[in-house]
Amino acid sequence: MKTTAISEQNIQAVKATGLDTRAAVLKRAVRVNVPVRKTFVQAPRGSTSRHGPLKEFVTGRDLRGLKAYLLIVAACSSGKDGWSTRHDSAVWARLMDIHTTATDQAARTGAWRALKRLQDRKLITCTRSGTLITATLLREDGSGDPYERPVGASDEDLYLQIPSTFWTKGYDEAVDLPALALLLVVLREKNWSSFPAEKAQDWYGWSADTHERGLKKLMDLGLVERRKHFTKAPLSPTGVTMAYQYQRTAAMRPRKARKKTTTPAAGTTVLGGFGSQSAAGAAGRGR
Template sequence: MKQTKPKTPGVQPPVVTGHETRLGMLDRAGRKAVPLRKTFVQAPRGTESRHGPLKEFVNNGDLRGLRAYLMVVGACSKATEDGWTTGHDSMVWARLFDTDLDVTPQSARTAAWRTLLRLEARGLLVCDRKRGSTWITVTLLREDGKGGAYTRPVGPNPEDRWVNLPTAFWKRRFDGRIDVPGLAMLLAVAADKQWARFPSDYSPDWYGWSPDTTERGLRKLIELGLADRREAYIKTPLSPTGSTLVYEYNLKKWMRPPRGQKPGSPA
């Protein structure tokens, strides 16, 4: 009978964290930024509604779903014969989404699958799991949530304009320190011009969330050191002073990839 060697006493397998799994995923993608069409944040000018799919995450307080979606976009780094697709064991997805914290492995797998199903219901991706298998395949759809096939965000059309979210956002662990308003406004500031104003009263029309969400989100960006704020004055001829103080916001330089850089340029 074949003898098996006994395990070395005291030797245990290493514990892999969600942070390590996310870094491994981004390193495998081999790029220094994750591209995201601006239509996820806001529809182009001239459309009936300016609201993008981001509104649903914000109004439902779905931080896990929003973080998961950005990670899926980062994971799908190239097209295959099945589209922009990637597949992993459900436990890998669980670590990517932090659904494995303080729960049983089965609960972690189930929570990861349900997170992906929420993203599918919002028209952002298609997920597939064969009966009896723990392998989950995810295929990206276009960021506007209308169910169109995903393509690399390049082109002259307004619908193809994008932002590059640097992988340093994850490497420096900001993804674990930010909240829903902060992450929403991070994407909104990234999608706008440099040193833009974000009057909270316009938030319901521009983005579909409350003025309070905009104000709390901007404060969070300043608190975390992800953005800068400066004062500016605008003319208001009918006011007592003739001018009004406003604030303008811009992401930190390390959060703004150089102009002209292609979406998700390789590291």
């Protein structure tokens, strides 16, 4: 009996993409929103420097590393696995979309190098066993301390939330480095906050030009919206000053987890009561 060989074209048609792989990782992690400590973006007030580890990604032009780090945070949803996630190096390469522009071996090497950069910044530890690579989270402030789930109990423990739809709807593929950095900045603050470009170097560690380009890209993508805000200024010629304020759009607001429903046993009387609400992210605080 003859068997028909599957053509290379058909194999490519069903082969998992980077988007497919990222969606599978998030599904396995059962993530609705991904918490990231705000200290990753900016150190608390009173610190010697306000710059967070995010600065090194921006000034080092490491978009691949930043995307990889945020995805690792998303993948590590439980302390039961030691806040670790493990994949074959080919899967790591596909998670980072390296496979689209490199040979298989080069893509595997590129993925390992990206993870090693994260380790050098004391954001993760990574180990290899054959082709398997395990990444383990460390605290987001770059201190090298062990990771624990943020609960918002102190200034150092406050966190922002990235909705999982950032990955599953492909927004991560649309943002460039300035836009991704500024998205984290906007998510870190309350709605309708000001982000003056002249403060970017002192507050975050990157240039005013990078700051402005990031905000513009976010507005073009529909992830952030802007409004004018006027304040009284008795000594100015017009009597008022104007500043732009920004907030995340609905696409980037935290999602509510779906409530699990249980079917009562036959003959059971169902009584009314108060359902628990999913906790929102820790409240933003001013810079």
